[in-house]
Amino acid sequence: MAPGIRLVAWAKRPLLGARQSGLLDRQAEAEGISGLELMASAGAAVARRITLHDKPAEPVLVLCGPGNNGGDGWIIATELAALGWPVRVASLIPPANLKGDAAAARARWTGPVEAITPETPKNASIIVDALFGVGLNRALDPAAASVVDGVNQLRANRPKTLVYAVDIPSGVDADTGDIRGTAIKATHTVSFVTAKPGHLLYPGRSNRGHLDVVDIGIDAQLIDRLTPRLFANSPALWGSSLPERGPDSHKYKFGHALIVGGPAKSTGASRLAAIAALRIGAGLVSVVTASSALPIYASTLTSVMTKIADSKEEIEELLNDERITVILIGPGAGITKATEDTLELILRRPGKAVLDADALSVLANASHLRALLHANVVLTPHEGEFKRLFPSIRGTRIERAESAARESGATIVLKGADTIVATPDGRSAIMGEAPPSLATAGTGDVLAGLITGIFAQNVTAFEAACAGVWLHAEGAAMHTSGLIAEDLPRSAALARGRLHVSPSRHAAVMLPIHQPCA
Ligand SMILES: NC(=O)C1=CN([C@@H]2O[C@H](COP(=O)(O)OP(=O)(O)OC[C@H]3O[C@@H](n4cnc5c(N)ncnc54)[C@H](O)[C@@H]3O)[C@@H](O)[C@H]2O)[C@@H](O)CC1
Numbered sequence: 001m002a003p004g005i006r007l008v009a010w011a012k013r014p015l016l017g018a019r020q021s022g023l024l025d026r027q028a029e030a031e032g033i034s035g036l037e038l039m040a041s042a043g044a045a046v047a048r049r050i051t052l053h054d055k056p057a058e059p060v061l062v063l064c065g066p067g068n069n070g071g072d073g074w075i076i077a078t079e080l081a082a083l084g085w086p087v088r089v090a091s092l093i094p095p096a097n098l099k100g101d102a103a104a105a106r107a108r109w110t111g112p113v114e115a116i117t118p119e120t121p122k123n124a125s126i127i128v129d130a131l132f133g134v135g136l137n138r139a140l141d142p143a144a145a146s147v148v149d150g151v152n153q154l155r156a157n158r159p160k161t162l163v164y165a166v167d168i169p170s171g172v173d174a175d176t177g178d179i180r181g182t183a184i185k186a187t188h189t190v191s192f193v194t195a196k197p198g199h200l201l202y203p204g205r206s207n208r209g210h211l212d213v214v215d216i217g218i219d220a221q222l223i224d225r226l227t228p229r230l231f232a233n234s235p236a237l238w239g240s241s242l243p244e245r246g247p248d249s250h251k252y253k254f255g256h257a258l259i260v261g262g263p264a265k266s267t268g269a270s271r272l273a274a275i276a277a278l279r280i281g282a283g284l285v286s287v288v289t290a291s292s293a294l295p296i297y298a299s300t301l302t303s304v305m306t307k308i309a310d311s312k313e314e315i316e317e318l319l320n321d322e323r324i325t326v327i328l329i330g331p332g333a334g335i336t337k338a339t340e341d342t343l344e345l346i347l348r349r350p351g352k353a354v355l356d357a358d359a360l361s362v363l364a365n366a367s368h369l370r371a372l373l374h375a376n377v378v379l380t381p382h383e384g385e386f387k388r389l390f391p392s393i394r395g396t397r398i399e400r401a402e403s404a405a406r407e408s409g410a411t412i413v414l415k416g417a418d419t420i421v422a423t424p425d426g427r428s429a430i431m432g433e434a435p436p437s438l439a440t441a442g443t444g445d446v447l448a449g450l451i452t453g454i455f456a457q458n459v460t461a462f463e464a465a466c467a468g469v470w471l472h473a474e475g476a477a478m479h480t481s482g483l484i485a486e487d488l489p490r491s492a493a494l495a496r497g498r499l500h501v502s503p504s505r506h507a508a509v510m511l512p513i514h515q516p517c518a
């Protein structure tokens, strides 16, 4: 059988940062695979991935850095040359200064070696970026930055140029997705064993291009020994938890979500949330409204029920109904004493709750309510709301979401281009695939409704939050243009339906090397 590239279903594996990737390599070495063997597998896999393209007329340009990422580069060059491909190699440091596995890999390359200059990237249609990988620990120095900028300029001038990043685009921080000075804009990234947080977190996410993760011979069970807690948000994480309707299904099996409505002048947000909760599968959805706003809710909602409550006591009576499995408060609620009172009643109830929008603003100013938060409360702040809720928490987006979950005891959905879900017990997930079309009015209300509707169905806060975030993005991605919030509940529900139509979509595959690739 022809040698293939063993692509890993990376969404099914945890994300490992720089330190954990290093630990995994050390563990593999302790199990008897040398660093050089790992490097040889890594380099060979990248070379084979590149040969899925047509052989170019000009030599493939391999840019090698000072560490083991550069080591991968020397192997890639050697493998490509062995397959009869024209190759040029340029090194950032004098090859005699390389150490360890990188020096051993360099010794396999018998062709000429150029020193990297700003002019190096000219006239190449395929470039391999093996400058820096997970060992990047500071901003690129001027020599590295100028070649990186040169590669990006070439790609801008010649859009068909293929730029293959080895492990991660050089300049992107593998842990945070930050750009350290400047960074390669790759068309493809080939990483090893697991994806890295920097592949999913912005701004680095924009530099990654198409991501493949390849197997390099490390036993996947070694990953579990690192007790990883960070994941890519994908159906692999929560898909099997979502209950399916069968012939004997009854609506009461799928929960009853109660949405706290807003005043007559702002009912749209809660109506969007209610429709989203129902579409995504909650058995029953009710909006609780004051009599004054009832005509609007009653005339615009059909399958969503309305319940009237004109006083704190009436609201309390409704909330005491044990058939209600989850309550959403916030969209269009108003930053008022009434919202604060209802919020307090909700938090004093031991059950599930989702707090969004105005409820978060109220919570930020009501320190006495903080102590009532628990793991079955989901908070869905965007950056501005997060800063008001947790003004003293600093760090990267992941660190901040994790600290907030730990400190508050609630499940946090830190919204953004790369929405992060974090739980008080230390698990987190990054959604790195949301389309920019979600930046439009009302989409946050739909997200809150989706999470609420899923949470109603006997799933955990983490699963509900992750599934809501993913289905929201996947639903948006179905629209090529003109997306408005009203479209999303239906699209998210269709996305949910598709999960079970093509379960193999998230499975590992073996890519034969002669298969043409877009
Ligand atoms: N056994 C292993 O450890 C394996 C490692 N692999 C490769 O090795 C890479 C990690 O190798 P390393 O830990 O050597 O790290 P890197 O090769 O990513 O970079 C480390 C080197 O770059 C220097 N450096 C860091 N930031 C710099 C900056 N801004 N400007 C200039 N120099 C800078 C460091 O001083 C060090 O010399 C992975 O990303 C992967 O590509 C793969 O070969 C698989 C196996």
Ligand SMILES: [K+]
Residues within 6 Å of the ligand: 069, 129, 130, 131, 132, 133, 165, 166, 167, 168, 169, 170
């Ligand atoms: K790289």
